[in-house]
Each structure stands twice: as C-alpha cells, then as structure tokens.
Amino acid sequence: MSAVLSAKRYRREQLDEEERLTTIDEGEEVEEYIPLKRRRQMExxxxxxxxxxxxxPVQQLNLDEDTADPAHTHLDGSSAAAPSSNAFQQPKESMLAAAAKARKTQPAETEQEKAFKEEQQIMADLQRKQALRSAMENAQGITYSRSLSTGWKAPLKVRKQSDEQAQELRDRFHIIVEGQHLLPPILDFNDMKFPQPVLRQLAAKGISRPTPIQMQGLPIILAGRDMIGVAFTGSGKTLVFALPMLMMALQEEVRLPLVRGEGPVGLIVCPSRELARQTHEVIMGYIQSLKQDGFPELRALLAMGGIDMREQMDGIRQGVHVVVATPGRLKDLLSKKRLNLDICKYLCLDEADRMVDASGFEEDVREILSYFKAQRQTLMFSATMPIKVKAFAESAxxxxVTVNVGRAGAANLDVIQEVEYVKQEAKLVYLLECLQKTAPPVLIFAEKQTDVDDVHEYLMSKDVDAVAVHGQKTQEERAEAIDHFKAGNADVLxxxxxxxxxxxxxxxxxxINFDMPSEIENYVHRIGRTGRCGKTGIATTFINKNQSESILLDLKHLLKEAKQRIPPVLMALDDPMEQWEALEKASGSKGCSYCGxxxxxxxxxxxxxxxTREKERKNKDYFGSGGYGAEM
Structure with missing residues (x-):
C-alpha cells in the first residue's frame, strides 16, 4: 500500500515539474507573490x-504630461511612470473651503437685494397656478397653436408699411405692443373696412378718429388674434371689442342665418350689472344703425341679475348673436341648459383684472369656459393689469398680442388730482364747498354703503338733487338712478x-372721493369717470388719519408719476421706496407687482x-372632515 502511495506522489511531483518547465520554456514570467497586507496598502x-x-484644482496639480495613473501601477509596487512627488508636498484646498473663501471676497448683499429675490420667489409662486382653460381642455391636454381666421385683411397701403414705419407710429402715440406677427396701427376708421352704418353711428357719437388703443387694437382683433388690451380709463376700450364682435356676428348671419335656440356667436362678460347694461346699450346702437340700412338683423341679449328670466328666455328662443352678461346669471343659464356656447367663437372679458383676480370671479370664468365646444378668440381688457394677472391671462x-397705452394702472393725465386733508367729522360740511368747484353733474364715491346713504340724505336735506347707487339697492333702483343721472335730471350721483x-x-x-379707497386700483378707476374722450376733469380726494399709510404712499407716488401737486401731509410721510430707486432702475420693475x-x-x-386671508377662510375645514368647510 505504501508503495502505491509513493508512486502516486512521485507521479504528481513529476507532472508539476514538467508543467513549470513548460511555462518557462514558453517565455512567460512568473509573478512574485505579494502578501495580502501589502496589496491592501497599495490599494x-x-x-x-x-x-x-x-x-x-486642475491648474495646481502641476503634473508632468507623462505622469502615469496609479491604475497602471504593478502589484509589486513598481510603475512605468510614478506621480511627481511635488503633487503631495502641499495640501490642496477643498471645494468647501474655496466656496467659503469666494463668499468672503464677494460684496455683501444689501437688504433690498435680498428682499427683491424674495419678491421674485413670491411672484413665481403666485403665477404657478393652473392655466385659465376649460376643464375639458385641461383634462385632454388640448392646446391651440393658431389664431382663428376671420378673412379680414388690412388695406394694401397699410400692409406695405415696413416694421420701422409701424414702430414710428406706435412711438408717436405711446403704444407699446408685445407679440409676434404684429399688424401696423390704422389711423382711419374707413381703412378698417367697417360698413357705412357703423361709420355713420361713430360720427353721430362725435368720434371722428380712433384713439391710440383703437388704432392698434381694432386691426389685431379684426384679424382674429387674441389680445390683452391695457389703457387708461376713458380711452375707448369698449369699441375695440364691440365693433369686431358685431362684424363677426354679421358675417356668420350672412353665411348661415341663426335659427331658434342657436347662439350666441359672441360673448362679453362684465363684473358688474351697471357695466353690462352700459355695454349692451352701446352695442344696440350699432345694431339699430345696421338694421336701418338693410343689413341682416342682429339680436343682442343682456343677461344679468335683476331681470326677469322669462324675458331673457324669449330672446334666447329667437336665436341670439351677442350676449352681454354678468358671471352669476350666465352660469345659471348655462347650467340649466337654457343657453349654450356651441357656436360661440368670440369671448371678451371686460375689466379682466377683476374677472380673473383671486378675490374676483376666477372660478366662475373657469366654469364658463368649460361650456365652449371649440376654439374661440379671447380678449381681455382693463385699465389696470398687474403682472400676475397678465401672466395668468396669457395662459388662456x-x-x-398685448397692447398697452401708458403704464398699466397709471392715472389719466387729463384729470387734475387734488388731495385735501379733512377730518372725519368735517367731511359732510366741506363736501358742500367742494361741489362749488365745477358745474354739475358731479360724482361722489364712498367706500361703505352706509356712507353712501349718509351723504345722499345730507345732500337731499340741503336741497341738492342727488341719487344713490350701491349693492344693497334693487336692480330697478340702481338702473333708475343711473338713468336719472345720465339724463341730467340729477346733479349728483x-x-x-x-x-x-x-x-x-x-x-x-x-x-369727489369722500374717502380714500382701500386699494389704489379702485382710486384709478374712480377718477377715470372724468376726463374722458380727451376732455379735462377734476378729482378731489379727502384723506385723514383713518387711511392706512400704505395706501397714502401709493397715492403719493401716483401723484408724483402724473406730475400733480403733492400735499404736505403726504410729503411728510416716511417713504421706504426711496431706498429702492436704484434697484428699480436696474431691474425695470416698479412698485408692487401684485396690485400695481x-x-x-x-x-x-x-x-x-x-x-391670502380670504383664500384661507374659504378653504377652512370647519367640521374636520375635509373640504366641506369651503361651502360655508
């Protein structure tokens, strides 16, 4: 047995020796064994x-071009080219240390610059909201890339104008336009190709030439483009959206007359009943003029609260071309399927800043948009259009094309603004003196409904023929008061x-502003009731310690912008905006981007x-079950 084992051992050793000799004969090197501890040290x-x-840093490595990567180091510790020893002589600066050193060398950020960055973040968060589109369009991801085609073309002489000539006209009339494929301004209503009855009605109203917003806005809308129009009060914005809508309705009626229950072709949404009623009256004037010259009859409907629903249904059943409505009544008609927007191609939001504002009718507008079945031409107009509202509106x-005449939110330069400090208890007495500045009619604004009633009663007791309007009065009372005032039967409203x-x-x-409103936008709209259509007017505003310092500072800067006299009481206010002047010039932003x-x-x-508080109140969960509190 031992002999067999010895033979096997001998045979195995012989085979191992032959294999080693064969490897050496083939010229292969035998690597030296490196202990595990040495391998770990090398790694x-x-x-x-x-x-x-x-x-x-790369520039501080100072390595030779032939420096070998340690990845090519042999296991025995030798390498073809070892790194230069200079690379390890000095400790290198870490990235964190370099960043800290750079911060020390940079100039310190001012408080205004920090606040400006915070404002940019606030505005970015406010604008990060759902686009103003219908629910179906949002759900199905429907987007439109082309504007509607109306078939209207400007005269050849206008189309041949170069971009430089068109811009020269805009600069002359202080028109700022943003957008692509812009049409030149047109300085004559005849070149806009309106029918003779429309031109005759314009002449009867004393309108001989278009205003700046009409020069640029009418060609854009007639061509079917979506538009945001911003211009000071009394600049003629109503005609900019009313006349193209009538032309579109007339075109549709000639092509294929409306039958019972159809319509509207065009829709105008207004935030208040008084504004809707006034817009409807303007449109009816041009419809009557077209009808008298033998053009197809167009029908317009006024849909707002305070009007008998049966009366409105009679107009809808006949087929209606144009609807002027307030959001509440329009939602009611649409939800009950008494009115449809199946063929509606034209949508205008008048006073759009109020319509899509967080505290306005934003959700109502979204619901109304959900009833459209196809693409529409969308227009938005206002005298004040803050950046946040403008960016939100552009999503729809x-x-x-944005047409801006003057700064959005600026006061009408045709109005002389007078600000006077009057104690609260002396307002009524001083009001009688202010009424002597000009001949009637005079318009007086108050913030609260109780103040309106108090002023109205006081004026009546002093034998002043006055009427009053506020939200608590019925629609008949409001309409009667405004008609009475417009007809000249009342001296004061x-x-x-x-x-x-x-x-x-x-x-x-x-x-006369009996008190300063809580928002500067409302002040701009109030004083815009005078100085209209190129005429001059006066606006007198009472202020006292009851007003917040913030609104008084807004008033001070508005007066300064319009080159009006600033009273000493406003000059004495501590103005923090003086520290922002350099940053405003550098950034191009001026004042508050939220309210203007x-x-x-x-x-x-x-x-x-x-x-923000109002939004939190609406979203508050009163019962802890989630969501129901929003309905309270």
Missing amino acids: EERRDYLRRKLQA LVDP VATDVASKGLDFPDIQHV GLGHRVGDCPKLHSD
Missing part, C-alpha cells in the same frame, strides 16, 4: 492619490365702487395679505 495609496487629484390666449369701473359719464367734470401700487413692494402688499 489605499491609489485611492488616496485619486482623492487628492479630484479635490485639488393663443399667440396673444353718490355711489360705491360698483359705479367706478367702466361706466361712461362723458359730461362729468368733477369726481407704487408706494410699496409685493412683500408688504395689503391686497396680497387680504387675498
């Missing part, structure tokens, strides 16, 4: 080298802000804080 040295190389428009937006009183020479006030920044905006 650690390699990692340490790579770590130093990544942390140190297709390839929009006392009203809340329901009469401040959009209403046209061409003969008013004097507007010039006396504060968005971080201190009272309207933003008010809207």
